[in-house]
Amino acid sequence: MLPELKDISNEEVKLPESSKVRLFIKREDRIHPFVSGNKYRKLKYNLIEAASLGFDTVLTFGGAYSNHIAAIASAGKLHHFKTIGVIRGDELRSKKDYNPTLKFAQAQGMKLHFISREVYKNKTAQTFLEELKRTFGSFYTVPEGGTNALAVKGCEEILKPEDSMFDYICCSVGTGGTLSGIINASKPHQHIFGFPALKGDFLSDIISKFAMKRNWELQTAYHFGGYAKINNELIEFMNRFKAENDIPLDPVYTGKMMFGIIDLIKKGYFPPQSNILAVHTGGLQGIEGMNLKLKKKNLPLII
Structure with missing residues (x-):
């Protein structure tokens, strides 16, 4: 079956010097060009x-x-x-x-x-x-x-022993399986944030079916209008993030999650000295299709 993985690196994200927290991103997008994250x-x-x-x-x-x-x-x-x-x-x-x-x-x-x-x-x-x-x-x-029970089992392998240093772990949410696996693998001191790409609160019920802990919550303010919806603000953010960190984000999931995390950091949501880990769930193949749609609308393209 799918090959065993080498260790996936956690890369630190550049934040303003005034920031009192540290943010890292787990590069699950590097697993495979197409079967990624x-x-x-x-x-x-x-x-x-x-x-x-x-x-x-x-x-x-x-x-x-x-x-x-x-x-x-x-x-x-x-x-x-x-x-x-x-x-x-x-x-x-x-x-x-x-x-x-x-x-x-x-x-x-x-x-x-x-x-x-x-x-x-x-x-x-x-x-x-x-x-x-x-x-x-x-x-x-x-x-x-x-998302099913076997998918959640696989997603429980995302977190590694060294990730116990993180206070907060963040993940984008589509069907809830990835977040459920991360919740199940998390440590007692960790708090898990899910950033839904869809509007509505129905995901809580789905996640509750698979998640065995209660140390999680959904940040529902960063869906940008719903699944696969995007605007200039998000495009500019993603392009700037890639230029500054050399890390591409996808417009449906990880772009919205990272926008949300950094917005919460700016608002002082996380306690000083917090260590935050964001999970990059891949999905970069979708950029080409999104750019075709953006081009038809005469909107800026994702770099």
């Missing part, structure tokens, strides 16, 4: 399980620019699984060759199955899954975003 962590035990159960095909779900779709397609090619991506939006069928994520997934051998947004709402229904099995045969299912 939390996607590697979520897939590790799921692929082991799929192989142990005798499946040769993995099916999953996602949208037009899904990091999850790209990661499963790449992992499938690396480890000789057939892959099927059920894609939200049948209008994308005619546009797939112009979409960098879908074009990449198809090049990795993934079979793309486009369905309407209305039908996609039933993706977890047993009747819909049975219909997919009649179409494609037997397959191992990985949920949209990859």
